[in-house]
Amino acid sequence: MVEYAKYVDVTKCDGCRACMVSCKNWNDLPAEPQDFLGSNQSHAKVTANTWNVLSFIEHENSKGNLEYLFRHSACFHCKEAACVKVCPEEALHYTDFGTVVINDEKCVGCGYCVQNCPFDVVSLATYKDKHGKEYKKAQKCTMCTDRLEEGMQPACVTVCHTGAMEFGEKDKMIQKAEKRLAEIKGKFPNANIYNPAGVGGTHAIYVLAEKPSVYGLPENPKVPTSAVIWKDYAQPIGKMMLGATTMAVIGAYISNKIFYKEDHGHDENGGGSNE
């Protein structure tokens, strides 16, 4: 299966934020006005109803020159996604495109994914059912997988007028990123490609002008060790233990029955060998 990726070259972004609206328009997401954040940025980070946020960063580089940096931030669609790992309902899953999506019907709103995402991307949305009762579901960028299935590109990529975003085969996107990196190294010596190995690489690959931390990104994100131990060891062992004890108990019960029949002399009150 060919892997696909969204290529985001933040050095081409001019901060128009069409990607934000386009996402809401396609996915029918409501607005959620926020308090004033002290810059042009509208939301501190992505939320359950705002799947991508454009961050505005004023950065003075080592030469003392002002850089006005923008970053389209959305789900990275990790190859080894912590959210998929921790989801107890298998609601979070990988698609054939390599994207990570939430099956709404399966999601129970437990929030495990919310707490374990190394990029802080997943959030819980609160909805009301027809009786007015509130319930929650995890939400995040789907990379418009419904559009991908129809052979169309993600809404944010489609609308991007600067060429900062593209969607295509991951290999090609990486080649593109490398080519671009070579072009901009002169202007941005700290430029880098963000495709972190700690999560097995991502399906949203960034060309960043500055270090990831300048953009508020973890330098070395990974699936939390706790999640690995929990999901790969504790839970299977726990299940095994549950199984083992249950088996032991059942075994004990049966063997008791057998021995009880053989040794009918024991009284029902279970005094045991009190003699």
Added chain:
Amino acid sequence: MVEINLNRRQFLKLSGATAATLAIVELGFNEKEAYASSKEFKIAKSTVTPTICCYCGVGCGILVHTKDNAVVYTEGDPDHPVNEGKLCSKGTTIRQLYTTEKRLTKPLYRAPGSSKWEEKEWDWMYDRIAKRVKETRDASFVDKEDGIIVNKTERIASLGGAALDNEETYLLSKMMRGLGIVYLEHQARI
């Protein structure tokens, strides 16, 4: 009437087996091809109408998707040479011009000294406006000034119109000057 050629829509270049598994739907122009699934694809079976963005003067093309008398989606027109399917944040929002709860849907009238709007019928509004225009016009009409025929009223003004269609601006310009209005201005000034 409208010929839309979506040949430049940026479909993924999917290769081999993958492509075969992915149905590429031409946006429901042909209902027979429409995506059949338990959860219907958002713009399957929608009617697509091209328009030009109503915001700035760049003149980007936009496709409006309507279905069951509702605007279900708007997107950049991929065939349009100006924007090639791209849009800015404003252009992307034009769907909400229709869907927003803030839209006026009834003529509103505010009587002198009143502190509230009253809903009125169009006919009532038109007739009353026409009457007021005539009153003011008749009272203030100047046909001659220093021996020159001027045929004007300086007590009525008309402002605005930069978002109107050309045909509308033509009628507006014709009507206002026809009424003798000289205070005729619009947003090009500010």
Added chain:
Amino acid sequence: MSKQQQPVVQVRRFSMAFVIAHAVNAFAFFALYITALPMYTEFFDWLYPVLGGPATARLLHRIFAVMFITPTFIWMIFDPKGFKLWLKELVTWKKRDIEFFTEFVKELFGFKFKHVRQSFFNAGEKINSFIQIITAIIVIGSGFTLWFPELFPKVIVQWGYFLHNLGFGLAIAVVVGHIYLSVIHRHSSPGYSGVITGKVPAWWAKGHYPDWYDEEVEKGNFPDLDKEDKKPKGA
């Protein structure tokens, strides 16, 4: 022995406070178990509708979580003596405690075994208590981080998931054994009623916890079963 026809002599083993505490604890534990089960493994997803949906399940889990914490305090407040004894017993380990286990395994599977002399709590119960205390601390502590993630650093919350899972895994394993021994195992049913009513047949108590029994006899609280004529006080 065949004393069935006689009214069995009952002695008080547990205070009412403990009985209630134990009951609440047990109930809460199972309630927590049930409400969490569909989260733990997809196999039990069918429980969601039974519980009124995930949101309600979570709400119930939190209610039961609070319930789960209370028994310790009930016992501590209404039966401080018993509570103290328990703590004391927990820290008292002797050779016989070790011996207990070898015999326990035999008993468990119905083989012939002998009673190693035990005090109020036998070694098995002590182990059970220990594990339950530790797992309770783990589960409750981590539970807090999961309930109120905004109050904790993310990494703590993330480890919280692991610990909650770990604690639960241990607890359930022990609980399964605990229940089996108390409810199903044929030698345990008096113990089971003991934890329900607070009372156990004197003979059973003497058999299982001779040191304690003898102590109580000395205090004059329990009938000396070796002197059949005496009526137990607590009957």
Added chain:
Amino acid sequence: MGANPAENHPISFRWLLKARENGGKIVSVDPRFTRSSSQADLYAPLRSGTDIPFVGGMIKYAIDNNLFHKEYVAKYTNASFIVKEGFDFKDGLFSGYNEETRSYDKTKWEFETAEDGTPIRDESLENPRSVFQLLKKHYSRYDVETVVNVTGTPKNDFLKVCEAFCSTGKPGKSGTIMYAMGTTQHTVGTQNVRAFGILQLLLGNIGLPGGGINALRGESNVQGSTDFGLLFGDLPGYVGAPKALPEHASLKAYLEKETPKTGYWSNKPKFLVSMLKAWYGPNATKENEFGYHNIPKGNKNYSHMALFNAMYKGELDGTFLIGTNPVVGGPNAGKEKEALSKLKWMVAVDLWETETSAFWQKDAGSNPEKIDTEVFLLPACSSFEKEGSVSNSSRWMQYRWKAIEPKGESKADLEIIHSLATRIKKLYKNESTPAAKTINALHWEYGGHGEHPDIDVICKEINGYDAKTGKLVANFNSLLDDGTTICGNWIYSGFYPEEGKNLSKRRDNKDTGGGNFLNWSYAWPMNRRILYNRASADPSGKPWSKEKAVIWWDGLQKKWVGNDVPDFKPVVSPSEPGGQNPFIMMKDGVGGVFAPSLNDGPFPEHYEPFESPVANLFSKQEMNPTVFIFDGSFNKKGNKSKFPIIGTTYRVSEHWQSGTMTRNQEWLSELAAHMFIEMSEELAKEKGIKNKDKIIVSSARGEITAYAMVTKRFKPHKMNGKTVHQIGMPWHFGYKGFATGDTANRLTPHIGDANTNIPEFKAFLCNVRRAD
């Protein structure tokens, strides 16, 4: 420069970025580091209101370093013309100034002409009275030191911009200047644009692909609405509106006075008569001068500010507001709101309840009981709930189809205007007063069904047709001045050349060469995409360069051919008279380096804004000496001791104009939800303001409260040894809609450009303080 396309015209910026991929350079000149600046190769800050020094310095740089396109300048501009003796420039004033009337006697700026009236030329450009030498002399004063002392631009940045832009003077290179309201909203707005024009003519950048000066239109059809005469001074097609003057008293007099002998405007009589025929139909006869007398004539300044001044004085009874919101968008908006309460009636047509239509409400700070204005608010539908065309910044007339029925009871403006016109006409039907006669003469037959007029009938009237046969005209070349042709707007003539063939509906997106897309929609005039494209070829008709070829003379076919429709008579060869005159709309057929028709001088000269924190370093004339100064409370002026900070207003990407079309949209409202004031870290420190604080900005006109946005993107201007602070704010906000905030225009003054009366929104004085 004067534009921030990444924020206000983002898709235009797309093409700048593409140009850069082909080796182009983006230069951003702006008081503030904007989203456009973030993508620019060069950024130079300047103090608001100092564009003329900046561009004047560039003009000097181009001349001094011999970077201008000499042949282009000599042949295609009036730089070779000789200005009559008597023209002079002294201490900030051109000759002919009258202090009392605050105006110039423009006869002092005329060209020397031969006996036949044609200007005398010196193509060597060496005659000391040639425009070129006068230009050189005028801008010799704009040396780098003085320029940067006035603009506050770091010298190095200024020189880099000069070097980069002036390198486009070579054949094969072109540069464009994209401007918007940052250029025009000044007391010297017209001259700002003129400065761009001069620079571009010097560099030979007009008429070429990638050249020109491009006004980025702020509204979807501000181009079309201006084309159709929605400003008091122009009838449709830029035919000047007649005034109440003896020389305009009759059609004959008007045409005699206003028709130039040469240039394309010599056809004016055909255009005006055809328009009169369109307006007055059968009531326009040769005998009654085609109904010319019906056209209203006035001599006053009827522009926006004058209009509100008159309204404030109670001189207006009724006003129509068609999709406009001056209570947010007008200068000194607090006063404009007060003015509305003097009206007897007001008709507002809009999609929303705006701050203007609701000016009488308590929320607006008004006392409804005391306001006797009768307000009619008519719900209009949006652009895709009706059909019709709009014209973009490139004059592309593009059709918008109807996607859905109007929401609720809302209606298309076309129908509203039509219904009002027919009802008003009906009231006059049986009257014969002078007022009745003119309106009865208006020909208003648009068929259609019910109250909705037939748009095709209107389109045909705009395009023009034969009065007798009804046959559509092919284009404006077919128009006549004898009343036999009908044409509503000559510049659009040709978009509907045959029955059922509305060319604005064309959707063939094949690039016909040079990115001109000739078969996509229709561009007025005559589907020409690059104006003055004759200038892309040298005098002999060969393109200046292969890279920038547009049209060229084909000697075999004996016509101009190429990628675009020639903006020229297609069969006039380079050797024929006029064959080397690309600027066909100019009387002399050449570009105007020297502009003797403007109110404030033939060359752009720097004057400080109405309110400025510094003295003019170029002359004793502080402010443009020809601007109209309104009297009364509309025109309070702040001084620099009380208001030492320069304020400027602008737009953000996520909102549009007065915000009615974006603050009523939730998605945009959440993106830019709060009114803010941008300021430098230095100023914030000085004033004890922290980021996100609530602050108060005050000017001589009023006060507003907003959030402080302390940013590195604003830096204090250091000039002439002085530090001057500047702050900026969006002007989109009001109290209606989802995103609300104080209205920036409560601070701005009622003063405008000397030629266009566009208000000076971009440079005024203010002060800031913390709100608590």
